Amino acid sequence: MDVLWNRLVEAAVERFAVDGRGGVMPHDLVKRLGVPAETVFRHFPDRDRLFVAVLGQVQQELFAHIEVSCPVIPGESGLSMILRLAEAYRRFLEERPAGYLDILPHGEKGAGQAETQSDRELGRLAARIAKQFEVLLLLGRLDGSVRAEAATDTAWRILHVVVGTVRLALTSQKARARNLRVMLAALAGGHPAAARAA
Structure with a gap:
């Protein structure tokens, strides 16, 4: 270049x-x-x-932030990893201008709207993030910290909850962080004690 x-x-x-x-x-x-x-x-x-x-x-910046914010912790439960990853995405979005919210899904594409190269790239980015959550859900199912039926659709719901929490900004950042943990623990079906320990 x-x-x-x-x-x-x-x-x-x-x-x-x-x-x-x-x-x-x-x-x-x-x-x-x-x-x-x-x-x-x-x-x-x-x-x-x-x-x-x-x-x-923007993706380089995003994934550099995630890599620094979410180091691997040996022995950590799948649910705990999900909560830490979601928190890292929440912080990334809240620490940047509102324009950054345009990189993650927040609604359905309009009917009849032509898909562009950037639309496909945004879709790949969202799928990559959802895949991270899907892998952590699998780990959580294996270690028992996530309910057995949590799957791909749960990973996408997690992503939408993170984006919606930031987009709406109805409470303080501290309250949003706490509420996000509670919502995601409920969504993944984890035990409240596992969520508190995360």
Whole structure:
């Protein structure tokens, strides 16, 4: 990647942080960076390709945060790992501007709406996160900290609860963290004592 490409993506990520997906537009980069339009459009012929590049940067930031926030703890229960991972995602979203909420699912796609490359990338990101929870649910079923019937749909529900908790922001961060733990323990079917020990 060249230096100009990196500058364009960094500027688009800054705009994304403020205005979400709708704020990521090639013509905005022309104004913000003072580069010729043909230069921007040579790298990013349309808004969708620019947003895919932004998603690449945001995902790197997200998974670096998760890696640092959720080290492996030997002997930890599956439920405890689920709660820690959900908390790490909650903190990531709350510590960043509201635009970052656009990277995770919060509703159904409109009927008849064409799927773009960035839509597919967002879907892959959400599926990757849900898969993390699905693996932890499996571990929890094996160690008995999660109910036996918790499966893929439970993993997606966990992801939606995390995003909804942050998006609604009905309580203080401390209360949201506590409420998230209680909701997820109930959703996964864990025992309250296991949730408290996590």
